[in-house]
Amino acid sequence: MSFTLAIVGRPNVGKSTLFNRLVGKRLALVDDQPGVTRDLREGAARLGDLKFTVIDTAGLEEATDESLQGRMRRLTERAVDMADVCFFVIDARMGITPADEFFAEILRRRAARVILVANKAEGRAGESGVIESYSLGLGEPVRLSAEHGEGLSDLYEVLRPIGDAFNERAAREDVETAPDTDVDLPEDDGSDDSYTPSEIRMPTLARPLQVAVVGRPNAGKSTLINRILGEDRLLTGPEAGITRDAISIPVSWDGVPMRIFDTAGMRKRAKVQEKLEKLSVSDGLRAVRFAEVVVVLLDAAIPFETQDLRIADLAEREGRAVVVAVNKWDLEDDKQDKLRALRAAFEKLLPQLRGAPLVTVSATTGKGLDRLHAAIVQAYRVWNARVSTARLNRWLAAMIAQHPPPAPQGRRIKLRYMTQAKTRPPGFVVMCNQPDKLPEAYVRYLVNGLRTDFDMPGTPIRLTLRGQGDSNPFKGRRSRNAGALKKHLGPRRD
Numbered sequence: 001m002s003f004t005l006a007i008v009g010r011p012n013v014g015k016s017t018l019f020n021r022l023v024g025k026r027l028a029l030v031d032d033q034p035g036v037t038r039d040l041r042e043g044a045a046r047l048g049d050l051k052f053t054v055i056d057t058a059g060l061e062e063a064t065d066e067s068l069q070g071r072m073r074r075l076t077e078r079a080v081d082m083a084d085v086c087f088f089v090i091d092a093r094m095g096i097t098p099a100d101e102f103f104a105e106i107l108r109r110r111a112a113r114v115i116l117v118a119n120k121a122e123g124r125a126g127e128s129g130v131i132e133s134y135s136l137g138l139g140e141p142v143r144l145s146a147e148h149g150e151g152l153s154d155l156y157e158v159l160r161p162i163g164d165a166f167n168e169r170a171a172r173e174d175v176e177t178a179p180d181t182d183v184d185l186p187e188d189d190g191s192d193d194s195y196t197p198s199e200i201r202m203p204t205l206a207r208p209l210q211v212a213v214v215g216r217p218n219a220g221k222s223t224l225i226n227r228i229l230g231e232d233r234l235l236t237g238p239e240a241g242i243t244r245d246a247i248s249i250p251v252s253w254d255g256v257p258m259r260i261f262d263t264a265g266m267r268k269r270a271k272v273q274e275k276l277e278k279l280s281v282s283d284g285l286r287a288v289r290f291a292e293v294v295v296v297l298l299d300a301a302i303p304f305e306t307q308d309l310r311i312a313d314l315a316e317r318e319g320r321a322v323v324v325a326v327n328k329w330d331l332e333d334d335k336q337d338k339l340r341a342l343r344a345a346f347e348k349l350l351p352q353l354r355g356a357p358l359v360t361v362s363a364t365t366g367k368g369l370d371r372l373h374a375a376i377v378q379a380y381r382v383w384n385a386r387v388s389t390a391r392l393n394r395w396l397a398a399m400i401a402q403h404p405p406p407a408p409q410g411r412r413i414k415l416r417y418m419t420q421a422k423t424r425p426p427g428f429v430v431m432c433n434q435p436d437k438l439p440e441a442y443v444r445y446l447v448n449g450l451r452t453d454f455d456m457p458g459t460p461i462r463l464t465l466r467g468q469g470d471s472n473p474f475k476g477r478r479s480r481n482a483g484a485l486k487k488h489l490g491p492r493r494d
Contacts, residue, residue, distance in 0.1 A: 003166045004053045006083035011059025013091045014119040018146035019056035050163045060103045086111040092118040092126030104136040116141040208257040212291035217265025219297045220327040224363035246287040261287040294320040300328045319425045321383035323357045323375045330362040355457025382459045392418045427462040435465035
């Protein structure tokens with residue numbers, strides 16, 4: 001059993017930097033601008049031999065209304081209620097502010113256990129702030145520098161008793177729930193009755209399916225994920241561009257273990273000017289590269305805009321399985337005509353994703369989530385599809401007979417052999433004699449045939465042409481005795 005630790009404090013005191021230091025990776029976005037973090041981000045932390053779960057939270061604000069700051073504060077308060085331990089982080093260089101005193105009073109009443117952390121305490125600049133922090137009444141502060149990694153040993157000494165207490169509690173629970181094995185068994189009387197142990201159900205050890213939800217700002221990505229989770233885990237609202245970090249959340253959706261990534265909305269590159277938005281988009285692109293299935297979420301009112309097409313094309317070029325979901329479907333009146341128009345536009349604007357699932361959903365009401373789940377599972381299955389070499393070569397012979405390759409400069413291109421080299425996405429290799437002269441149109445003919453004949457709709461297919469040398473092994477090699485024989489015979493006489 002490991003404990004859960006929440007990092008809370010005012011904006012721009014170094015909470016995300018400390019989070020990254022504890023998890024050992026740069027997962028959370030860090031910038032000098034206050035208020036970068038908005039959602040809750042969980043990570044597996046390790047400090048020496050201590051292992052625990054750490055939660056990065058948004059900066060505490062004094063707002064309590066329905067504004068963005070008020071919703072952020074409620075999420076942070078929820079993390080405080082969930083956590084076993086809270087790190088209350090202050091800026092030692094700035095000293096104690098009235099906001100620190102206000103939030104310290106809230107944590108004293110609400111949190112189970114609070115540890116005061118004086119960040120940015122390296123050098124003499126933080127001395128006065130550390131001394132002032134005693135006035136908060138939260139005990140002795142732990143001095144550290146999250147940016148430079150100083151003071152982590154002191155942090156370990158404070159957390160070690162907490163970790164030992166949780167380990168002892170876990171050991172007691174294991175003893176209390178262990179089955180009773182000290183029982184009397186009757187002696188064997190020689191009868192034919194035999195004991196058959198009951199079937200043991202092994203736990204599922206499959207790696208969770210990695211799913212990234214991408215799209216333009218305000219398409220409803222966070223609302224959709226909250227509906228899948230069944231709780232308001234992510235910050236949502238009418239404002240565009242609320243999500244900044246790519247947040248990954250584990251979930252078991254209808255029995256399928258998944259890890260769903262909520263990403264920041266991606267605008268056109270020309271409109272992205274601020275450094276923070278560039279970092280957010282970069283974080284979202286990284287989530288796409290690490291995902292296995294990418295859900296491109298569209299707004300039903302303005303579907304298939306230029307940016308939507310770029311996002312879908314990016315997922316295809318990265319080799320991810322793609323599912324196109326049209327959100328806010330509950331607001332449409334003439335659904336049948338709208339659906340026909342969407343399918344026609346999809347086939348025309350995204351031919352490289354021909355056959356990919358197109359699903360209509362409503363993140364607000366939850367309608368269509370069952371179809372979205374089925375489409376994700378099906379796309380993942382196709383993404384992992386493998387075809388035997390024998391079937392591929394029989395198929396290749398039939399395709400060549402139906403439509404032979406061209407003969408540039410009178411020399412026929414011969415496709416001799418085909419095999420599947422990889423999956424995720426499916427990749428095929430064709431051996432031929434003139435790979436550089438085979439037209440792109442013929443390659444598309446083969447790829448479309450693979451999609452149709454082997455049931456691979458929508459998934460990216462990689463087809464590589466590889467040259468094959470002449471079958472004569474002595475071509476181009478001079479005989480060892482050719483020079484001696486020519487010298488012996490002398491010049492040629494006509």
